[in-house]
Amino acid sequence: MLPICDDQACFCGRSVCTAHELRPPAEATNSSTPRQSRIVIEQAKGILAARRDITLNQAFEDLRHHARHHQMLLSKAAGAVIDTGFTPNTGPTRRTPSPADIA
Structure with missing residues (x-):
């Protein structure tokens, strides 16, 4: 019995897959890193926007x-927002005025 292709990046379902064998191992293991970084950054933007009542664009700019x-990768800063609750203090918090503020 031939082994089933178990490469998580390959969904060919063939018993013998040669498509991913042509790639170097480092490329095969790091192929989803940019996607994961973008996901982490998008999640952090949403968290910051909700926490500080700002737009997603402003959350991205602050991040x-x-x-x-601080000379760090954007994905590392975003990870800190998600993992530790860190909030960068780089801009005024904007909030929607309540009816009590208007009256």
Whole structure:
């Protein structure tokens, strides 16, 4: 019996798959890293936008500013927002005025 292709990046379902054998091992294992980084950044943007009542664009700018200022990868700063609850303090918090504020 031939082994089934179990490469998680390959969904060919063939018993013998040669498509991913042509790639170097490092490329095969790192192929989803950019996608994972984007997912982490998008999640952090949503968390910051909700926490600080700001737009997603402003959340991204605040996150990017913090990462650049501290010479760190954007994905690492985003991971800190998700994992530790870190909130970069790089801009005024915008909130929708309540009816009590208007009156």
